[in-house]
Amino acid sequence: MNITTRNSPNQRAGRGGQTPDFIIMHTTGGSFAGALSWTLNPTAQVSYHFIVARDGAITQTVPIENTAWHAGTNNSGGSVDNRHSTIPAVRERRLNANSYSVGIEAVQSEIARRAKIHSARQVPQGQYPLTGMIKCGRCGVPYRRKHASAGSKYEKIVWICATYNTLGKAECASQQIPEDILMERIAEVGGLDMVEAIIVPDHFRLAFNMKNGRTVDAEWQHRSRRESWTAEMKTAAAEKAREHHGKNN
Numbered sequence: 001m002n003i004t005t006r007n008s009p010n011q012r013a014g015r016g017g018q019t020p021d022f023i024i025m026h027t028t029g030g031s032f033a034g035a036l037s038w039t040l041n042p043t044a045q046v047s048y049h050f051i052v053a054r055d056g057a058i059t060q061t062v063p064i065e066n067t068a069w070h071a072g073t074n075n076s077g078g079s080v081d082n083r084h085s086t087i088p089a090v091r092e093r094r095l096n097a098n099s100y101s102v103g104i105e106a107v108q109s110e111i112a113r114r115a116k117i118h119s120a121r122q123v124p125q126g127q128y129p130l131t132g133m134i135k136c137g138r139c140g141v142p143y144r145r146k147h148a149s150a151g152s153k154y155e156k157i158v159w160i161c162a163t164y165n166t167l168g169k170a171e172c173a174s175q176q177i178p179e180d181i182l183m184e185r186i187a188e189v190g191g192l193d194m195v196e197a198i199i200v201p202d203h204f205r206l207a208f209n210m211k212n213g214r215t216v217d218a219e220w221q222h223r224s225r226r227e228s229w230t231a232e233m234k235t236a237a238a239e240k241a242r243e244h245h246g247k248n249n
């Protein structure tokens with residue numbers, strides 16, 4: 001079998017004393033180029049031992065004897081130990097699953113990809129266009145949609161790391177992002193159709209993995225008071241500025 005080798009910066013030397021005895025298959029609806037560039041990008045903090053293209057071609061980006069970062073746990077081998085995994089065999093081991101698994105990313109066929117998009121659109125319950133697309137750069141777990149401050153006048157929709165949301169800052173000190181700001185940033189990079197995946201590497205930062213294989217880094221800020229001014233407030237301020245200007249002439 002012909003295997004192309006590339007070296008991902010996203011790996012840890014060795015297995016932390018574990019022997020790999022577990023294979024974790026991931027699938028992506030995106031392109032092979034997108035999956036590969038993401039794995040080779042240090043910002044992504046994501047890697048797989050192997051990426052399998054639609055035509056079956058295999059690229060290895062992490063040696064088996066090293067730890068790849070694909071299993072949604074702390075990449076540095078820290079405190080996150082998969083004890084909340086939905087898979088009993090993983091949950092019971094109380095270990096970072098990255099340390100004892102081989103990660104394979106398989107690019108799905110175009111038909112499967114379309115079926116997935118179609119079904120995602122047909123499942124309204126908790127499914128939004130961004131569901132499954134945003135990954136926490138700190139713990140590797142997907143971001144989920146949440147109504148923050150529900151019931152109060154400050155209620156807004158945010159996206160938040162599921163680890164942070166359920167286990168708190170001690171497990172993952174990541175940051176939630178207002179959905180409106182997220183959608184603005186997505187529009188700036190060309191819209192949702194152009195985006196394969198989004199990673200949140202740090203506070204106020206986003207990294208877009210584009211479908212064309214490129215990576216776009218972006219920053220964001222909370223809306224300033226100025227931006228949240230109403231049109232009325234803006235008109236009043238403009239009038240005041242004109243008056244002031246007039247006095248000086």
Ligand SMILES: [Zn+2]
Pocket residue numbers: 136137138139140141161162163164172173174
């Ligand atoms: Zn997280």
